[in-house]
Amino acid sequence: MSQGNRIVVMMGSIREGRINDRVAAWVMGQLQQHGFAPELLDPADPDLLPVQIQDKAAIARLRDRMAGADGFVIVTPEYNHAEPGPLKTLIDSVTDEWWARPIGLISYGGISGGLRAIEALRVILSELHTVTIRDTVSFASPWRRFDEAGNITDPEHAAAAETAMADFSHRLRWWADALADARAARPYDRPKDKEQD
Template sequence: MTTPIRIGLIQGSIREERFNDTIADWAARRLEGQGFSLRRIDPRDPDLLPLQTGDAAAAARLRERLSGLDGFVVVTPEYNHAAPGPLKTLIDAASAEWQARPVGLISYGGISGGLRASETLRPVFAELHAMTLRDTVSFAMPFDRFGEDGEMTSAEETARADAAMATFGASLAWWAGALRVARERRPYEKRAA
């Protein structure tokens, strides 16, 4: 029996009435259905929220939650053509925990579906020696497309989103598994620039 792939599902918003919970819950159901073991990481968690003011104890708690994971999925909204500042603060509060691990990006927002936010995160994770997946899942104007049960209301849109998520999950599984084996065989060492 193989060890399940452990994924950190990172929420990208701390806003009070955020839509992030709906998208993150939707993604979690699909990822768990694909066999991933999930650990939710929410920057609005009272233990992590002090990261936003540079709290060292909150940063240590974050690094502890990120440790031992095989990869990450970030669920981000797009605010003003970029990922939210609190998400960037969370990402910047760790370093070694990201290294040699895949990061999948799920975005949502206006007409662009949050894709510009995803693109702002790619160079950030590259600098942290993480590998972002090519395939993404995005939701354009999703705010009235989900029912109270957290599922999409249109069968056609559900089929498209589920197909995108299947491709995303297969890529995540491959990269997380391959990089886990690589780290076990030869620990990753960050090279000086």
Template sequence: MTTTSTTTATDSRATTPANGDARPTRLAVLYGSVREGRFGPVIGDWFVREAEGHSGFGQVDTIDLADHQLPQAFPDFAAAPPAETARVQDGLARRLAAADAFVVVTPEYNHSFPAPLKNTIDWFHAEWQAKPVGFVSYGGMSGGLRAVEQLRQVFAELHAVTVRDSLSFHNPWGRFQEDGRPDDHEKAAVAARGMLGQLDWWATALREARTKSPYAAAIG
């Protein structure tokens, strides 16, 4: 069953911020599980299709962390990192920095979210700041909601803004059709549009604010 925390809002429309920045609003969707046999890409691919059909986002970038794994041992940042680490880090940094909003697709492992997802989040800082984050979770009876509640605390520390509504899929295995849509597609699509509408609103507002005045993590 798919749930969202509130009654959804209608689709918002892409707008040109007052600062005149007319480039498309960019959404990055991160697949947080790298486990073999994972179900996440089934859910993530469905959500990406919904996001691509939303009027608020001109570009949707799918970032599968299984393709961009960073070492868990942080290097000495005073020295040049190994070439492969630098390649992955720089590539992810550019894509995260280019995004105006994020959606994290995450399972729930032992009442929390996957370690590779936390590791990836920790490798970056400014790329997350003053941008909105939404969540699509999945798991057993909890639907991954405990993982989402912990991620909200993590992103708050990174000065990101998490939107209120989220999507959660409870026991999703076997509940997606051959065309990649969930059995309750109409209900799920309405929930997705609601969250995407909130992300669009925050992405537009925060992009305008960042353009007017670069965000300062410490204001004093």
């Protein structure tokens, strides 16, 4: 049985002064506590930022960073009831690296906690042959909940978020292990008569 430990955590915002750093820091710590080896992928990283203009070398670096992952966790805000544009560009810039991988979705935003961005992403990510995890973790008004280091300041809220993250991690673990086994047994390839699908 495989252990699908290698999880790439993809941030959704490149906005100056973004809250994304705080939420992503919390998610990284939680995933480590649940036995994963998370690696942070920041679309604002100078090496990856040129992906936004489809720079070929930057896309190659993105593919390298995603290659061989056992799964992904996307940590995203909601912009106008959907995911931010830079995240969509990142998602659209690679293909096979997504295939047959589980993806966990974590959101934040105003009163909705960014849930509409999650639902928008499910439709997009199914086109890329992924499995999105049913369980989610979401934060309404994270600017009131997280300190600069990514700690949740209210203990009661921290406990509730940790419980949600434990359920999320349990499901992510099952899918990451199951799909690692499935890919090892049989490559997830293209149908014979198709170059692209």
